[in-house]
Amino acid sequence: MKNKLKIGGNNLLLLITIVLFIVMYGIGCVIYEDKGFGHFQTLLNLLITNAGLICVACGMTCVMLTGGIDISVGSLVGLDCMVMAYGMTNLKWSPAVAIAVVLIIGLVFGAVQGFLIGVLGIQPFIITMAGMFFARGMIAVITTDMVNINNETFAKWADWKLQLPFGGYTNRHGVMMNPFIRMPVIIALLVVVITFIILKFTKFGRSLYAVGGSESSAKLMGLNVKKTKMKAYMLSSLLCSIGGILYCLNSMCGFVAQAKFMEMDAIASSVIGGTLLTGGVGNVIGTLFGVLIKGTIDTLVNTNGKLLSSWSSIAISALLCFFIVLQAVFALVKEKKKE
Amino acid sequence: MSKEKNSFWKKCTGSKLFFPAVCLLVVILVNVIKSPSFLQISINNGVLYGRLIDIANRGSEIAILAIGMTLTIAVSAGTDISVGSVMALVASCCCTSLVGYGVNSASSVKMPIIFGVLFGIFIGGVCGCFNGFMVSNLKVQPMVATLVLYTAARAIGLVVSNNQNTYVHVKQYKYLGNFWHIGGWECPIPTPIFVAVICVILATLLLKKTALGMYIQAVGINPKAARIMGINSGLIIFLCYVICGLGAGIAGTVASSRIYSADSNNIGLNFEMDAILAVALGGNSLAGGKFSLAGSIIGAYTIQALSTTLLAFGVKTEQAPVIKAIVIVIIVVIQAPAIQSYMKNRKARKAGATGGEAVAK
Amino acid sequence: MKENEVLTMRGINKTFPGVKALNGVDFTLRKGEIHALMGENGAGKSTLIKVLTGVYDFEAGEIRVDGIDGPVVNHSTQEAQEKGIATVYQEVNLCPNLTVAENLFIGREPRNALGLIQWKKMNKMAQKIVDDLNIDIDVTVALENYSVALQQMVAIARAVDMDSKVLILDEPTSSLDDSEVEKLFKMMLRLKKEGVGIVFVTHFLEQVYAVCDMITVLRNGELVGEYPVAELPRVELVAKMMGKNFDDLASIKEAESSVQDEIIIDAKGLGHKGKIKPFDLVIHKGEVIGLTGLLGSGRSELARVIYGADKSQSGTLKVKGKEAKINSPIDAMKLGMGFLPDDRKAEGVIADLSIRENMILAVQAKRGMFRLLPRSEQEKIADKYIKEIQVKTPSMEVPISQLSGGNQQKVILGRWLATNPDFLILDEPTRGIDIGTKTEIQKLIIKLAKEGKAVIFISSEIEEMLRTCDRMVVLRDGVKVGEIDDEMTQNSIMKAIAGGDKDE
């Protein structure tokens, strides 16, 4: 029994995700070589545009690990953007104040949701649906106008870029193109690393897995299930708020429809990244790749330049379906094996 | 005599429909206070006219969806979040099959309208089969299983209708979503109301005249026991999702007929949330089991009444969700087991303290 | 607290809705003692343990732990652990998705100065623990990859490693094989030497007599007594658990049997891995067969395999001479079988439905979905069986969950009688039913047999079975060990059940 293969079903899912990403990206490079798909910057752009989503999806993964779900994230990102925009533009907050306010909103929002779900034991779907309505409605309560961020410091942050010393090329217009990344990318990757450490190396992180694996066992092994769940939703909303800040750095404005349907992207990314919806299995590395796969699909459809945008939705759902079925089959096989 | 009154009152308050009915009444009352003409129904231009008619008319789609949603929640404690998207897909399929692919606007149809409508409903059923298969055979959590079509169906709808609104400018196509004409006579009641009533009657017949209703509750409450006594739990779960899909199909064709076009971007947008909310408002537990269809229907019209009210009060469309959210939270918190047992304990303690008095009450 | 005692519980009361699970129970555990907690299913053993460790709160009573002044009340498992009480609960309570090492250490992982978990150290420590126990496990692999037995061992190892004063083992051996039980015993004896008090719950009598010093017997939530092992012979223990003194158990055999020649059920080599070893069984028309054996010996499993509640993995089944393929219960029902499961809550009642609906569901399922029983018919059936088996209820529209346990059981019995089966399996139909009705049910069984039905009857009360059964099948540890058809006496059966030759 000792030489049991270490690649169990769950690692396999992660492996499939990574391989899939590489294959898809590779195919893109081959087909759209003349359209610059192979440029290093294309890969970096994936990170730049999806930095916010990466944070949000990391939070979603944490919640899904406990066997829950948080569909309020998209609206919360929208609310964060609006608060930042309205605060900095109309109320003349400094960026630091705006960020602090947004983070506090995230924590409070998460605490309320977490309390209702973890302590009162109400289904996560319903509560976070209410959260979704609430946050989206609150944006409109603040203002239904489109608010631009005209704070100079914040604009400077948004504009900041880190030139990478390699992988440059001269484009058709004779300009030397050096690859670069922006601040959100660094923060997002940092968030991934920190979340990874939390999940892998802290007691709280392991409790998330334990609760997702078996709630009753976790309780009998002496873990505080209610608190763990509540913290999970707080973490999700907090990461979501960080994601909201990054999203804001990219979009520089707030309006009612901001980040609509982002929750579904986050869930899909987590699932594609190998997070089990029943809880207990998954990690943020997979989620990162899930986001990248989603981004790659978008980029492929974009680069094609002839397809309807619907195709990327369809491709993502097909992939989602594929992973769900794969997970289900693994689960059924496991059950069979146990008998 | 007063005792009798008490017992009647108790019967009313004890009924599962009490809470939803009160909600509906409260909403209507608020309106009546604001403008007494709210309850007024008149005949205008040969058709019924009034706010109440609007609520009944506009609430039809939610009511139809709520039927299916009630069943999926009852049988699997699972919400079908794909229904809104499926409505859009159904509308696209229906219109495209009538006028052909890529046609933006047509004033004649290629085949009898009934076939287009039936085809649309059939597509809804197919979507239901897909969801049902995922939930009952692959044992995927309902919300996640239906997430696939939630994202895909609307997009497929757009592909089917070539990314544009497909108009069917044919008089007959408007009947389903507006008023029915027979010869020169115009039916004074909006057709969607009939459709909703027919759906409710059909569903009631199916649930009451066959054993399906009993089976659904049995499977929802205790699938293991249901299996032991010979009920095919998987099949029942599957059936519920198919019914839910068919409901989405019907709702989709009605919504499409209202605007005699397939507007894939907007048809059914956020309807899944309203349908789930309707079920919850109807006093049904989202944890599955025993259900009350009547409650869900009342819930559906309560939501519509709420939406209409907010509109009449001039609350901005985008702000309305805040109020919806608060309503949801209040309802589920009242229903939460932790709160219920707390209340029960308090009641018991009170009863213990006051002795027999509480019993007499 | 007396010298030597590490744990005392006095006058513990605990009620669940409708059940008095513990009623004034006392329990005492001393240093270096292995103390068996015995009792039938539902006697309250697990409840007592859960009350002690803070999983449930309790209404009355006092718990004292050595080294702590005053009575203690635990609010969570964690608190109990902090007070030196380590527990292995009845159901394996580990997280299958975590690695073995994590399961051993969760909540108390070795951490570095930054508060981060030291995986390497943890794995090393974990490997040492399992190596000490002599079990072959890679601690870095997810727990779910190992068999239930090994998982059970991990659970035990986790509790043992906690360095506690009190170790509680609630049926740890139910899924272990002999060699593993051996290892466990070795470990228990070692801990005993170190002065740890061990509470040991098991249904295997041999094990009790192999390692235990004291026995506390519970019955129906009440304390029967505390006895040194040496003073309580095996047969007497069984009697104490069942609540009958030897003297009371006079055999009352029905006069004539109604067994006919026609064979209804003919099972050959039917079995289900891990639950019941392949067995042969023939049942005739008009015959009542009793399944007997110690608790957990596989009686229910045997019945379930015939009925198809668990699909048989080997062997063939002939029903009325014809080869039958039973994939699910509905197939069995169509062949004229009925099955009343022993776990009423999990597999019997449909909680929120009314008595009427609960009663007619099986008949309805047999008829098929589209042929709904007319309401009047439903009421007739419900009415008939409410009268016949005396269900105490104000109306047939009352939700079954509002009935007492015994009355719920009657409703479910009614459900199966309503299907008019040729072959009826009754797994503990008399559990929780009062004496009067018990006799009624026994009479009913005999009446059914007279009508030419075959019946399998499982009961923990041997006396009942003696009265009604034509033949007894004896099971032990999932193996059918024999049949008794003549000379069915209390004594012979007790001996067969207790097993072994030690007839003390």
Add this chain to the structure above:
Amino acid sequence: GSSGESAGGSSSGSKDASSSSSKSNDLISIGFAQVGHESDWRTASTESCRSTFSKENGYDLSFVDCDNKSADQLEAVRNFVEQEVDYIIIDPIVETGWDTVLKEAKDAGIPVLVIDRNIKADESLYTAWVGSDFTAEGESAGAWLKAYLEAKKKTDKVNIVTIAGTNGSSAQIGRTKGFNKYVKANGWNLLDEQDGDFTQDGGQKIMESYLKSYKDIDVVVCQNDNEAFGAIDALKAAGKTYGKDGDIIIISFDATNAGLKDVKEGSINADFECNPLAAPYVEDIIKKIKDGGKPDSQKVYVDEACFACDDTVSSFKTDEGKDITMTVVDDKVLKERAY
């Protein structure tokens, strides 16, 4: 890390449009990031681009439908930069947040043209803007109404309801602003103004509600044709008379083919065009740049006509001093209108 300008330095100077078509084929490659596909008007705009920048005309169009997601649009533009297209056309979903990505395009030496919706970015970052003057549309409508009422001798209190477009969109903001100027100036009574989301269903719903709330409605202003269709259905069902010979005046915007059909039939009194055919204007600019020139102005307004169902008012002057001629819709007009 270093921030700021690209290593290319004087990128804006190194741009030489004529050398840019050194691709193997000499098609001019264009990337177009469209808002989405939410209305007939949008479809017409997309079609206009497709037909103008066709292969036959010497273009290679890469079209991305951004599905109303602003983040996707940023992604699309970044993708165009990597594709090394010659020109980028943006119809911005949101007005703001463009500086960063426009700078990226500029650094790569790619000229950006903005169409339709407004953009709030530094003017040096894009070559030109082509689109409608929404405020002017609203003003025209107001001025027309004033003239029409005078012609009809209706001077008593005028009750107006507005079915607005999606809150926050430039069309909604502009048209509301322009029209409401006249409401104020003439003392009209604006009863209500609610969001119909630019959809037919929205228009119908809002109109139904208005009809119950307000007994006396003289004018209905719908901010696009789809809303007007819905409003007409509601009015019809309620037995109100409207349009040419009716009690209620209906004003609409967009003037799509379907809308003009209703104008011709007399159900809509006046329809103010919002010309979706920006592509020809853009092509002009591109041709100029290619020949080494510059666009005449940074802001180019497309020509927009005004349509009416009859000749009650055939021409008038707005308060802003613009002369406007109303076109009476006949079969010829209808035929010429492709979208």
